[in-house]
Every structure is written in C-alpha cells, then in structure tokens.
Amino acid sequence: MTMVPLAAMILGAAFCLLAAIGMLRFPDIFTRAHAASMAGLTGVGLILAGAGIASGDLSVAAAVIVGIVFIALTAPVATHLLTRAALKSGVEPAAPTNIEK
C-alpha cells in the first residue's frame, strides 16, 4: 500500500523532467508550450495525488482534488493565452512550420 503514492510521485517527477528536457530541445515557443503544459497536469497532478494518497486524510485529499481540478481548468487557458500573445506580438514559428491561410 505504501508503494502506490511513491510510484505516482516518481512518475510525476519523471514527467516534470521530460517537460523540462522538451523545454530545452524543442525549436520554438509553440512546440515548447506542449511540453510546459504537460508538466502541469500529469507531473504536478500525479505528485499531489501521491501526497493525498500517502496522507490517508480526507481533508488533505479534498485539498489535492481542488488543486488538480484547478490545474486542469487553468493550465490550458494560461498556455493558450501565452501562445496567442506570442503570435500577436510577432514571434515567428520555427522553419518547418507550414501555415495554410
């Protein structure tokens, strides 16, 4: 039983590390946004879920559920706002990007 929260925590930390590597390796902001928003729900969400399971306390679990729902609602909005602002402010996509207008 003690294995489940630890496994969720390590999986979440691995997702966070993958997102950070994607942040460094991807060519432009529009592809980096995919990596950055992935760290929110899968990475931090799994770590918080692990903390909620490990506590075995209903009040902590309620706080964790509120946090995960908040991340699921706001992370796509924040990423979309930022990439839209970047496109409006004149950031060019990377060279292989093909935009059909």
Next chain:
Amino acid sequence: MIELATDIAFAALGLGMIVVLIRVVRGPTLADRILALDLLTMLGTGIIGVFAIRSGEYLYVDIAVAIVVVSFVSTAAFARYLVSRSER
C-alpha cells in the same frame, strides 16, 4: 524506502529546474522566458509536494495549491503585458 523514492524525485525535479533555467537565460523571445518561468513554478510546486510526502507534514499541500493559483494569475498578466507591449 520513502527516503530513496523522494531522493530520486528530488533529483529529477532539481535537474529539470536547472535545464529550465538554461531556457530562461537563453530564450530568444520574452514569451519563451515567461513560459519557462511558468514551468519553473510548476517544478517548484512539485518539489513542495515531494517534500510533503517526505516530511509527513501534509500542510505543505495547501501551499502547493496556493502557488499554482498565483502562477496562473501571473502567467495571464504577463500574456496581457505581451499583447499590450506589441500594440504600442
């Protein structure tokens, strides 16, 4: 057992923070830096969650949720600033 697992998670998150800091310094545009700082706060939230599991003090979960809320507001404000700066 808990010590080993949290050590692995701390190492992954710390390495991720260093890698994202490289992007904050290098990032060619302002939007890249804002996105990297957003990811940096997410990684910090993850570190707080891992520390809550390690220490057994689950009040830290509330702090992590509060930081997520502030991170969303700051990213939205930076996006508005980016748009208003480009219109000038």
